[in-house]
Amino acid sequence: MKLRGFILHIPFLWVEGMALFPLILVRRRKCTPTLINHERIHLRQQLEMLIIPFYIWYVLEYLILLLYFRNHHLAYRFISFEREAFTNERRPDYLRKRPFWAFLRYIF
Numbered sequence: 001m002k003l004r005g006f007i008l009h010i011p012f013l014w015v016e017g018m019a020l021f022p023l024i025l026v027r028r029r030k031c032t033p034t035l036i037n038h039e040r041i042h043l044r045q046q047l048e049m050l051i052i053p054f055y056i057w058y059v060l061e062y063l064i065l066l067l068y069f070r071n072h073h074l075a076y077r078f079i080s081f082e083r084e085a086f087t088n089e090r091r092p093d094y095l096r097k098r099p100f101w102a103f104l105r106y107i108f
Helices: 033-048 052-069 072-077 080-088 102-106
Strands: 002-004 007-009 017-020 023-026
Touching (some): 033 052, 033 080, 052 072, 052 080, 072 080, 080 102
Parallel strands (some): 007 023
Antiparallel strands (some): 017 023
């Protein structure tokens, strides 16, 4: 594991990237700007929700969606935090213009 800024390389990570405030954990040493932007969106979400409530909301929303879809991938993709991040991950300027609690727009 190597700390490079706030990006921590963890080769055995089970996903490509993960935001755990204040770190971004990545599986590969070289990751795309899109992945980093996606995870930075999550860091902003975590910060504006005062961190712990973010994780509680994330897990509860995932569990509700899992019951609804009965499919892990669909449940994950429809979490409001993920919908915001996936929709805007290719916009490098997104975080500069992002309104407070923007993820609320992505709740169905």
